[in-house]
Amino acid sequence: MKNKIVSILQQYWGHKSFRPLQEDIILSVLEGNDTLALLPTGGGKSITFQVPALANDGLCIVISPLIALMKDQVENLKKRRINAYAIHSGLNHYEIEAILNNCVYGDVKFLYISPERLETEMFLLRLPKMKLNLIAVDEAHCISQWGFDFRPPYRSISKIRSIVPTVPIIAVTATATPKVVDDIMEQLAFKSKNVFRQSFYRENLLYNVAFEENKTGRLLQLLNEYTGTAIVYVRNRRKTKEYADFLIRNNIGAHYYHAGLTPAERDRKQMEWLQSKIRVMVSTNAFGMGIDKPDVRLVVHMDTPDCIEAYFQEAGRGGRDGKQSVAWLLWSKADIAESQKMLEASFPEPDFISKIYNALGNYLQIVVGAGKLSTYDFEISDFCSRYSLPAMETYSSLKFLEKEGYISLSDAIYSPSRLKFLVDKAELYRFQLENPSLSSFVELILRSFSGLFTDFVRIDEFALARRMNADKSIVIKGLRQLDKLGLLAYTPASTSPKLTFLSDRIHHRSVIFSPEHYFNRKKEAIERFESVKSYFTSSSKCRSQILLEYFGETNPRRCGMCDVCEKRNETGLSEYKFNEILKKVKPMLKAGPMLPEELIASFGIMDNEKALAAIRWMMDNGKIVQSKDGKLFWK
Numbered sequence: 001m002k003n004k005i006v007s008i009l010q011q012y013w014g015h016k017s018f019r020p021l022q023e024d025i026i027l028s029v030l031e032g033n034d035t036l037a038l039l040p041t042g043g044g045k046s047i048t049f050q051v052p053a054l055a056n057d058g059l060c061i062v063i064s065p066l067i068a069l070m071k072d073q074v075e076n077l078k079k080r081r082i083n084a085y086a087i088h089s090g091l092n093h094y095e096i097e098a099i100l101n102n103c104v105y106g107d108v109k110f111l112y113i114s115p116e117r118l119e120t121e122m123f124l125l126r127l128p129k130m131k132l133n134l135i136a137v138d139e140a141h142c143i144s145q146w147g148f149d150f151r152p153p154y155r156s157i158s159k160i161r162s163i164v165p166t167v168p169i170i171a172v173t174a175t176a177t178p179k180v181v182d183d184i185m186e187q188l189a190f191k192s193k194n195v196f197r198q199s200f201y202r203e204n205l206l207y208n209v210a211f212e213e214n215k216t217g218r219l220l221q222l223l224n225e226y227t228g229t230a231i232v233y234v235r236n237r238r239k240t241k242e243y244a245d246f247l248i249r250n251n252i253g254a255h256y257y258h259a260g261l262t263p264a265e266r267d268r269k270q271m272e273w274l275q276s277k278i279r280v281m282v283s284t285n286a287f288g289m290g291i292d293k294p295d296v297r298l299v300v301h302m303d304t305p306d307c308i309e310a311y312f313q314e315a316g317r318g319g320r321d322g323k324q325s326v327a328w329l330l331w332s333k334a335d336i337a338e339s340q341k342m343l344e345a346s347f348p349e350p351d352f353i354s355k356i357y358n359a360l361g362n363y364l365q366i367v368v369g370a371g372k373l374s375t376y377d378f379e380i381s382d383f384c385s386r387y388s389l390p391a392m393e394t395y396s397s398l399k400f401l402e403k404e405g406y407i408s409l410s411d412a413i414y415s416p417s418r419l420k421f422l423v424d425k426a427e428l429y430r431f432q433l434e435n436p437s438l439s440s441f442v443e444l445i446l447r448s449f450s451g452l453f454t455d456f457v458r459i460d461e462f463a464l465a466r467r468m469n470a471d472k473s474i475v476i477k478g479l480r481q482l483d484k485l486g487l488l489a490y491t492p493a494s495t496s497p498k499l500t501f502l503s504d505r506i507h508h509r510s511v512i513f514s515p516e517h518y519f520n521r522k523k524e525a526i527e528r529f530e531s532v533k534s535y536f537t538s539s540s541k542c543r544s545q546i547l548l549e550y551f552g553e554t555n556p557r558r559c560g561m562c563d564v565c566e567k568r569n570e571t572g573l574s575e576y577k578f579n580e581i582l583k584k585v586k587p588m589l590k591a592g593p594m595l596p597e598e599l600i601a602s603f604g605i606m607d608n609e610k611a612l613a614a615i616r617w618m619m620d621n622g623k624i625v626q627s628k629d630g631k632l633f634w635k
C-alpha cells in the first residue's frame, strides 16, 4: 500500500515524498479507521484525503464551508485530470441534479458539497446509490459549537453517516482546542477516537507583539525592516483603504481587500499580489482562507483580533515556504475598549434578532411555513435601507441566526449566465412552428451555443444581443419568457452574496433562543477575547508558548526569538539558569514581600549577579512589583 500511495502522490502532484504524518494519516484512512488530522496551515491537509480517495475505487464526498475554497480545490483537481465537482448554493436545481446523477452513474471521483446541501431530498435519495469510499470533512472545527466558527449545517454530517455507516470518515483542521478535538470526534460519530496531531509549532515563524500608539509609523518601519510580501490585517473595510493609500503615498505597493469588493476586483487584486506585482495586501479577515502564497514574509495585525484561533490562522499565513518570517501584533489602550464595544454589538438583544428574522422573511417574500432550502441573492445594504435598520446590529443578528442554524450566508461568488433546453429537438421544433414570433430567437440561440440539450452551457447575453442588433435587456427578457414556458432553464449571471433559508419560515415569535443559550454564547465570545487579550498584554511569557498551550500542547518550548524571549535573552542567562532562579524566587515572594537585598542574599555569592539580572527582568516585565516601602512581591 505504501508504494501505491507514494506513486499516486508522484503521478498526480509530482511531489517526491510525503510530509511528516501525511503517510500515517493516509494509511489510517485506508485501514478503514475514522481519522482526525490536526495539521498546521500549509501542512498539506488536502492530500490526506485526496490520496486515499484515489487509492480506491469509488467516490469521495468532501464537505467544505466556503464556496471559494471548494471551487479552488475542484479546479486544482481538474487540472490534474481528476474528475471533480462542487455543489453549492450558487448552482440551480437542474445543475445540481445533473451532478448528482453523474455521481451515481458516472465516474466522478470527488464531490465537494456545502453542508446545507446534505439534507436536501435530491441528495439523500441518491446517496445510498453512490459508491462511496470516503467522507472527508474540511475545516472540521466548524462542527463544534465550542469552536470559533461554528456552522450548524455541519451537524447534518452525522445524519448522512447513519445512511452509509460503513464508509470511513476523515476530518481535518488547523485550529482546534482540546475541547473542540473531542467534540469533533463525538459529533462525527467516530467509531473510536483516533487523532493525528502535528505540533502547531512553526520554527520559521516569529510572533511579536508591540504596544504602540503610533501604529502607522510603526507599520512603515516594519515594512522597511522586513523586505518581501506582506499582509496587513485591519478590523474594518474603511481602514483597508486608508492604510493602503497611506502605504502608496510612502512608495510601497499596496492593495486593499474586503468582502464588499466585486469578485472581479478581488480576483484581480489577489492575482497581482500572488504574482508579487503588489507587495502588500491590506485586508479585513475576508482575505486568506485557501490562499497559498508561500513567500509571505510579514503579517501585521493593526487591530486586536477577536480570538486566538483567528489570530493563529492569520499570522500562520506567513512563511509557508519554511523560510524565516515574522508576525507582528500592534495594540494600543484604545483597542481593548474598541474590541469590547464590538463584542457587545455582535450580540444584539434577542427581540431585535427575531425582528430581523421577520423582516428577512418579508423582504424575501417567503410565507410562513415555506422556504426551506430556498436561496436568494442578498445584499445586506439594500435590506438595511429598505427597513431602515442599523447596519452593524443587523449584520450581527444575521450572523447569530446563522449560528443558530436558521439561515446560511455565503460569500459573493461570480456565476456566469447558464442555459439548458428542457425539451428535445423534436418538441422544440413543434414549439417553433406554433410560436413563429419566438422562432428566430430560438434559432439564434441554437446557432450561437452548442451542447444545449445535454448540459448547462455558459452563455453571454451580450453576444446574443449584438447578433440581434438589439439591447441586452431584450435578450434577457426573451430568455426569461422561454424559461417561464418551460422550454429551457435559464440562470442569469450573479455576483451577489447568497442567503439560504435552512428551514421553513416560522412565526417570528417562535424564533426563540433560551436566555441561557444566548448568554452562554456571549460568555464564550468574551472568554475567547480574554484569552487573546492575555496573549498580547503579557510581557513575560514566550508568545509561541502561549499560543501552543492554548491549543492544548503540553510543555511547548520557548521559541527564543519573540519579543519576550529576546528581552529575556538580554539578561545573558541560559534558559536553565533563568528557570532555576525563577523556581527559587517565586515561592519566596509568594510567601511574603521581601526587600531586594534580602532576596539577593538568599543566593550564594557566585550567583548574586545572575539573580540580580533575572530579578530585574521579572520586575521589568511585571512579574515582580515593588511597593512604596521598597519591598518586592510576586504579582
Ligand code: ADP
Pocket (backbone or CB within 6 Å): 013, 015, 016, 017, 018, 019, 022, 039, 040, 041, 042, 043, 044, 045, 046, 047, 292
Ligand atoms: P493546508 O490545507 O493544510 O493549508 P494544502 O493541502 O493546501 O495545505 O497544501 C499546502 C501546499 O503544500 C500545497 O501547495 C500542496 O501541494 C503542498 N504539499 C502538500 N503535501 C506535500 C508534499 N508531500 N510534498 C510537497 N508539497 C506538498
